[in-house]
Amino acid sequence: MALLPENLLATEQRFGPHPAYSTGARLETGIEPDKLVKTHCCFCGQQCGIQLKVKDNEVIGFEPWEDFPFNRGMLCPKGVKRYLQGGHPDRLLHAYQRDPAAAGGFCEMAYDEAIERVATEIQRIQTAYGNDAFGVLTGASLTTEKAYLMGKFARMCLKTANIDYNGRLCMVSAAAANKKAFGIDRAANPWSDILKAEVIWISGANVAECAPITTNYVWQAREYGAKIIVVDPRITPIARTCDLFLPIKPGRDIALFNGILHLMIENDWLDHDFISRHAVGFEAVAAHVRDWNPKKTAEVTGISERAIRQAAEWWGQSKSSFLLHARGIEHHSHGVQNCLGAINMVLASGRIGREGCGYATITGQANGQGGREHGQKCDQLPGARDISNPEHRAYVAGVWGITPEELPQAGVDAYEMFRRIDRGEIRGLLSICFNPKVSLPDNNFITRCLEKLDFYVAIDFFLNETAQHADVVLPGSLHEEDEGVVTQIEGRVIKINKAVDPPGDAKQDWRVIQDIAKALGRERGFTFSSPREIFDELRIASKGGIADYSGITYEKIEKQYGVFWPCPSEDHPGTPRLFEPGSWNPIAKGTGPYYFPDGRARFNVAPYTPPAEDVDDEYPLMLTTGRVVSQYLSGTQTRRIGPLVDQYPEPLIEMHPQLAGKLAIANGDLVTVESRRGVITLPAMVVTTIRPDTVFVPYHWPGKKSINQLTISAQDPISKIPEYKVCAVRVRKEK
Ligand SMILES: Nc1nc2c(c(=O)[nH]1)N[C@H]1C(S)=C(S)[C@@H](COP(=O)(O)OP(=O)(O)OC[C@H]3O[C@@H](n4cnc5c(=O)[nH]c(N)nc54)[C@H](O)[C@@H]3O)O[C@H]1N2
Ligand SMILES: Nc1nc2c(c(=O)[nH]1)N[C@H]1C(S)=C(S)[C@@H](COP(=O)(O)OP(=O)(O)OC[C@H]3O[C@@H](n4cnc5c(=O)[nH]c(N)nc54)[C@H](O)[C@@H]3O)O[C@H]1N2
Ligand code: SF4
Ligand SMILES: [Mo]
Numbered sequence: 001m002a003l004l005p006e007n008l009l010a011t012e013q014r015f016g017p018h019p020a021y022s023t024g025a026r027l028e029t030g031i032e033p034d035k036l037v038k039t040h041c042c043f044c045g046q047q048c049g050i051q052l053k054v055k056d057n058e059v060i061g062f063e064p065w066e067d068f069p070f071n072r073g074m075l076c077p078k079g080v081k082r083y084l085q086g087g088h089p090d091r092l093l094h095a096y097q098r099d100p101a102a103a104g105g106f107c108e109m110a111y112d113e114a115i116e117r118v119a120t121e122i123q124r125i126q127t128a129y130g131n132d133a134f135g136v137l138t139g140a141s142l143t144t145e146k147a148y149l150m151g152k153f154a155r156m157c158l159k160t161a162n163i164d165y166n167g168r169l170c171m172v173s174a175a176a177a178n179k180k181a182f183g184i185d186r187a188a189n190p191w192s193d194i195l196k197a198e199v200i201w202i203s204g205a206n207v208a209e210c211a212p213i214t215t216n217y218v219w220q221a222r223e224y225g226a227k228i229i230v231v232d233p234r235i236t237p238i239a240r241t242c243d244l245f246l247p248i249k250p251g252r253d254i255a256l257f258n259g260i261l262h263l264m265i266e267n268d269w270l271d272h273d274f275i276s277r278h279a280v281g282f283e284a285v286a287a288h289v290r291d292w293n294p295k296k297t298a299e300v301t302g303i304s305e306r307a308i309r310q311a312a313e314w315w316g317q318s319k320s321s322f323l324l325h326a327r328g329i330e331h332h333s334h335g336v337q338n339c340l341g342a343i344n345m346v347l348a349s350g351r352i353g354r355e356g357c358g359y360a361t362i363t364g365q366a367n368g369q370g371g372r373e374h375g376q377k378c379d380q381l382p383g384a385r386d387i388s389n390p391e392h393r394a395y396v397a398g399v400w401g402i403t404p405e406e407l408p409q410a411g412v413d414a415y416e417m418f419r420r421i422d423r424g425e426i427r428g429l430l431s432i433c434f435n436p437k438v439s440l441p442d443n444n445f446i447t448r449c450l451e452k453l454d455f456y457v458a459i460d461f462f463l464n465e466t467a468q469h470a471d472v473v474l475p476g477s478l479h480e481e482d483e484g485v486v487t488q489i490e491g492r493v494i495k496i497n498k499a500v501d502p503p504g505d506a507k508q509d510w511r512v513i514q515d516i517a518k519a520l521g522r523e524r525g526f527t528f529s530s531p532r533e534i535f536d537e538l539r540i541a542s543k544g545g546i547a548d549y550s551g552i553t554y555e556k557i558e559k560q561y562g563v564f565w566p567c568p569s570e571d572h573p574g575t576p577r578l579f580e581p582g583s584w585n586p587i588a589k590g591t592g593p594y595y596f597p598d599g600r601a602r603f604n605v606a607p608y609t610p611p612a613e614d615v616d617d618e619y620p621l622m623l624t625t626g627r628v629v630s631q632y633l634s635g636t637q638t639r640r641i642g643p644l645v646d647q648y649p650e651p652l653i654e655m656h657p658q659l660a661g662k663l664a665i666a667n668g669d670l671v672t673v674e675s676r677r678g679v680i681t682l683p684a685m686v687v688t689t690i691r692p693d694t695v696f697v698p699y700h701w702p703g704k705k706s707i708n709q710l711t712i713s714a715q716d717p718i719s720k721i722p723e724y725k726v727c728a729v730r731v732r733k734e735k
Contacts, residue, residue: 037499041079042479045363046213047488052499059083076212084641092475093504111505119519121455125428135162135417135426139433140371143484145534151375157517161411164378166434168414172719173335174361181343183595186491189358190576196356197322202230204328208237209629235689249302250624250726251611253329257341259297260312262289269316271350281603288605320356331724333612333714341606353579363489370487373547379410383545399541413720421449432459437466438634438702441711441722442677464636465702475506482508484531492562611726612714619728622694635700652685656692670734678709
């Protein structure tokens, strides 16, 4: 047995120096590297360029990569410390199987034997309960090659409909709204357009902590005179430097967007030419927002009428603008409607698809964009194709050498998979790059489901909290141990380059998947010998789809510092800005720039509905959740990096002094927060930067420190995103 169980226990303890945190000691050695590898950060969707220093097959540090145009060498605290994961003692070096008798509950297993066992269990479960009884959960931190392979593996090798990914918790509301309004799901503009905007509107995005490099774009625009408007229940770091802050009540953003559009119409701050020539549906939306006068908008949103009028005036009268949003408006049971409300405001202004006139959702995970395009979503096929469309099915089946009938239909979303596990309909699970025990809402339910599985196999480089329920754990690859492409926040396809080989028995993820296919006797279609071969097939599979990568090559990415999709042929330069006149569009075919047969964008009526669980006498406060700058997602990676742990060692409950005063709570006191689903006790952080009716807790910690014990599993009916951003709670001081 390796170091595994002791270290896992150790990483749960935050106090004092302990061996399981990487401390960065190796960096101080001043060793000359053997080579520098130009690649990108493994964490957020900005995908900053970075050069890794490599010595003796180990990443020992980094150098800035100043030529890469997006970040020009800048990095945030996570990027600076990312290299510390590789040498961590918890790195999985072998396969493991569950063994209640072993310390830590697992014992080492030969890799080949583990693969055989996985194949046997898959066959056993599918023979007894049907193909769909085996589910697959994947992630948007995977390269696009791997995301593509996972979609193909689930449908062609396992023949199951049930594959979905962790972007279901992240990008899907914006994706669904973008498809409804524009027919395409990608940032409309490159970030360089932010610099040319007169007004920058930021809704529900903690830019400085979660998209740190974007802060630089926003601040540079401010230097040139731009006005910054921020909408958030908390005065986040970007809000501290904005020109107008709108302290919205969680869950009320549609009301604000409708209220702003109301004032735009009343004051005739509209682009009539754009509305009549490039869009449809304005009249219905205009009729709908007639009611949303400033008084009503102020009552619902909790923002003053004066601030609403000021925001409308700046937005309405500007000549150029950029609207950005993130999970703050998307993590809602009406997340799609929220995004449609934002888009209506953009379309009415006509400021999109031009220099300095932009709109985008800020993508989340490393490959939040590319990971949602090529078929790891439950209803999608490569090229952002639709699994229920017969033409799309026929095309992809043709590329894979199967008949369309052999392709399963749409499966269910990630949360629904757990409900099916609970009901005994799904009996087996393979997960890669996902930690649902920490990251899904109402996660005590998720833990109970994991214990019900007949068989569960996890592929990861660390034993995350979900994988601790696995029967078999397979050692996959760390970011720097493989190559492939990802698509960053702007829609720019970039290349991750391999710096080191996987250690021990660890294998590149795509090899692990192909080994399982082989052990199942279904090797056909899974004999790739490199990520480049997978990418070349992906290019063909995406050809003619909306997310067309067919003209992108590894060489072109290197030459151009990335290629913006769509890129339909090798002589096409790529598409940094969408919706420009004459740009390639396989749907509109010259009728207009939007991805519909008539070439026009769509206004969508976005009715206001309150959150799934509103406050009442019993649970009188709103809980909202999110992130801090030094921690990343479920924390599997960043909770193992000492300097990042030091910055924010454990979750705190942010509350306003008014609320704290009422409950006799002082900064640092232990406070219990309770919802209808769970309870948590954490130290208070009393700050004036949050609404007095709202508390905020970051979600990067497991077990008793996991705020997802309290969150609600209500989902948006269209996108199926969970409502992480608002539920009702009560708060009391611990005696
Ligand atoms: N440091 C760090 N950076 C990250 C990540 C990380 O874990 N850590 N994760 C990456 C990923 S996957 C993602 S998805 C992004 C997320 O990036 P963001 O969406 O920017 O981050 P969040 O903290 O989830 O939420 C953003 C803001 O929404 C606000 N908010 C809450 N409720 C509402 C509401 O009802 N309306 C409005 N308008 N605002 C509301 C919160 O106060 C918060 O400031 O970050 C990426 N970058
Ligand atoms: N309360 C609350 N909950 C939330 C959110 C919130 O705002 N509030 N945000 C949601 C959002 S936006 C997101 S994106 C999710 C994220 O939630 P998860 O996807 O569950 O979080 P991760 O920490 O990314 O878990 C990914 C796992 O993949 C592994 N991994 C990373 N890269 C690779 C790789 O290349 N190969 C392999 N084999 N493994 C890899 C990591 O080690 C980790 O164990 O959380 C969601 N949960
Ligand atoms: S901003 Fe994102 S991509 Fe850039 S260094 Fe930080 S975590 Fe990495
Ligand atoms: Mo995310």
